Amino acid sequence: MRRVLRQDGFVILTCPDLQAIGERLSAGDLDTALYTSRSGPVSRLDMLYGFRPSMKQGNLSMAHHTDFTLKSLAEACTRTGFAKFLGLRRPRRYDLWGLATKARIPDEAIRELGKIDLRPI
Structure with a gap:
C-alpha cells in the first residue's frame, strides 16, 4: 500500500485483534459466535482463519493469511x-x-486525519 500512496498519503487499516481472540480462546470454546455480522454468526475460528461460510461458497479471499496484535x-x-x-x-x-502515514507527521495531525467524515459519493 505504501508504494502507491502519494507522499502525503495515509492508509486506514482494520483487522481482527489476535490478542482479544486469544483471550477468548483460552476459554476453550472455538465455535460459539462472538457476534453476528450481516452475513451470519462469527466465531473465534472464523476470526482466526477466515469466515468459513464464505470460504465454503468458494470465496477464498475471505481466508486470513496472517493475524495481528496492535x-x-x-x-x-x-x-x-x-x-x-x-x-x-x-x-x-x-x-x-490503525492509521499509517507515508510521511513523518505529528501525532496530532494523524488524530485529525482520523476525524475525517467520509461519506459515499
Missing part, C-alpha cells in the same frame, strides 16, 4: 516503510484500527 501491526507498518503509525484496540469488538 504491537505486531505497528511493527509491520514501520518495517514496510510507513513513517508513522497510530492504532487502537477494541477488545469488546475483537478488532484493531
Whole structure:
C-alpha cells in the first residue's frame, strides 16, 4: 500500500485483534459466535482463519493469511516503510484500527486525519 500512496498519503487499516481472540480462546470454546455480522454468526475460528461460510461458497479471499496484535501491526507498518503509525484496540469488538502515514507527521495531525467524515459519493 505504501508504494502507491502519494507522499502525503495515509492508509486506514482494520483487522481482527489476535490478542482479544486469544483471550477468548483460552476459554476453550472455538465455535460459539462472538457476534453476528450481516452475513451470519462469527466465531473465534472464523476470526482466526477466515469466515468459513464464505470460504465454503468458494470465496477464498475471505481466508486470513496472517493475524495481528496492535504491537505486531505497528511493527509491520514501520518495517514496510510507513513513517508513522497510530492504532487502537477494541477488545469488546475483537478488532484493531490503525492509521499509517507515508510521511513523518505529528501525532496530532494523524488524530485529525482520523476525524475525517467520509461519506459515499
